[in-house]
Amino acid sequence: MAALWARRREEAADEALIRSLYAEHGRALLAYATRLTGDRATAEDVVQETLVRAWRRPDALLNGKGSVRGWLLTVARNIVTDRVRAKAARPQEVAESPQTPPVQTDHADHVVDSLVVFDALARLSPEHRDVLTEIYFHGRTVSEAARTLGVPPGTVKSRSYYALRALRQGFAGGRLAVREVAG
Structure with missing residues (x-):
């Protein structure tokens, strides 16, 4: 039973940490990600992924090496870079329409x-x-x-x-x- 209470306290602390990170750094993260991506919806996804990574690695935030905001902005930049690289690695998707027929027809x-x-x-x-x-x-x-x-x-x-x-x-x-x- 004690282990269950300890886990619940840990989850509540993690949730409180993420809420406080978002309250303190969310606007700056969103502005930075929007500037990097040029798209608000994509920037919101980047901010969400950044906070998920912070939630998974709370020790990286609390290790005293550099600022928390600096770590979050670096993670956001890396996420954007990874997305750009992934998009460049695969061919561009094109919706089929009469103007853009499929490249290869069914043979x-x-x-x-x-x-x-x-x-x-x-x-x-x-x-x-x-x-x-x-x-x-x-x-x-x-x-x-x-x-x-x-x-x-x-x-x-x-x-x-x-x-x-x-x-x-x-x-x-x-x-x-x-x-x-x-x-």
Whole structure:
């Protein structure tokens, strides 16, 4: 029971110390922190953090080395310096809006679309797949694709028509019955 009373007396003394620190130095701390930060709300947070640090280390205040106000102002300056350094260490946060779109869009839809297209291409006959690969993935013209594949340009046109038609039907029907289409 005595330990409980001793702890309560110690807590009351700590609270009285912080109240007296705030009453005596609060205005000066707030003015100093406001001058350092340029923002009243941030300065209030700095003063609060300074008093919390004083509450955690009452021995630093009562050791007789320098003035209490000097210690409090030094702690406040260090808190502001730490906040500036922390803010500079991470990228600036920007709210998303139509004027500031996210830097990196979600690529999940692109990945899924690519997988669906690759699966659909795998279901095509090799001749149809080769024509679409040459024209759409390699960006070749009909004549260039014909030379690369060793077939006449009319065959490239015909195969691309039937391959695209098969893909379209497969996507529309929810399945890819592509090999059935002649070409």
